[in-house]
Amino acid sequence: MSVDEFRALFGEDWQLSQFWYSTPFATSLARFIRSLCPEPTTRVSFLCCPTGYVGFQHTNPLPETKLLEYDRRFGLFAGKNFVPYDIDEPEDVPAELKGTVELAVCDPPFLNEVTNKKLARTLSLILHPTKGRLVLLTSTSVEHLFPDIYGSAPLGPLYKSEIKVTHAGGIANNFGVWTSWKMKEGEKIPGFEE
Template sequence: MAAGPEEGPSFAMAGVEEDDDTPMLSSRALEALKEFLSEQNSVGIGTGGGEGVGAEEVSLVAEDWRLSQFWYDRVTAETVADEIRALCSSASSRVACVSCPTLYAYLKQIHPDISAQLLEYDNRFKQYGSDFTFYDYNQPEDLPLELKHGFQIVVADPPYLSKECLEKVAQTISFLACPKEFYLLLLTGEVQQDRAAKLLNLHPCGFRPQHTNKLGNEFRLYTNYDPEGRLGGWEPTQ
């Protein structure tokens, strides 16, 4: 829920120097304003454990609910990042993170040697440079040709829990994935379970993804391979 304007730092008249021209903020008030705007534009997600991770934080821009953005919590992001590490068969393995910037950020923090590409609609993630590719699920294959069939591992988190959205993301996955063999991890709502099985031959794992902000919909992690002892394994079919 967005904070109201009164919930930020107070910039009272005491912080304003008046003259005959346009009022100007004092240097102290200006610094406070800069700090407030910075906090509104980004959020730090704490990390603990993992390779090369100390007390540092993984920073992301603030969630924008208008874009259906909900960041994973630390345990979820680290668990999926570690699973990707287990799947990487060689140093040349490439990972596509489709609409899951939390995972990309943690992956680069915990396992920086892994080559990962973030496909995301939000242009604020251009800060990741050449690792960022603009992606609109409504144009599922409108992507650079150099990405076609270039990824051994694809992780996708469709922005909406609809049949239409999942179908289009499935087209994107087909575009990105290596044609012979690839690993697919899908993070989406439990309501998509039957569709995920039909469209992509995916099975639910025991591990339950969580978000920093509690969601009303139960989320699941689906894979096209049996993780065996990892991710809680495949749940038995009923």
């Protein structure tokens, strides 16, 4: 399923704080994420990030890619890769995911400290202790929380990238992308070279 097909079939539910990425951004993000997966067996998980998952699986599918999401509608296209996830139950994740995820891509549904702390708890359970990496897409309004919440490996520390997030319907908040590793200054980011 393409990002355009996804957006046409699954409308945003503002009660669930759903805001879909633009197709060009989701496609560029997919190329960037794929550049971080050297092996076809790389275990990737998208948390609260369905348009990121759709863009990735449409253009660069990997069999070990999971979508952890509250909205069960997404099980229709993710199939066996869909993992029901309630951020209010941060430790309720399948045992087979614990300590195995090499790359997590997250977009916290709410822009506050409580949500980020719950997400961080889940990430600390599922990320591989030595190979785990994090890509966090969220509003710059919560950036000041990151040192306390995502301060140590494998969650962080987090470094802000040059990537600019765009949403299909526009959004009032200024969004950014942070990674748990530092990119080299001036380094071209795959998918975002222009």
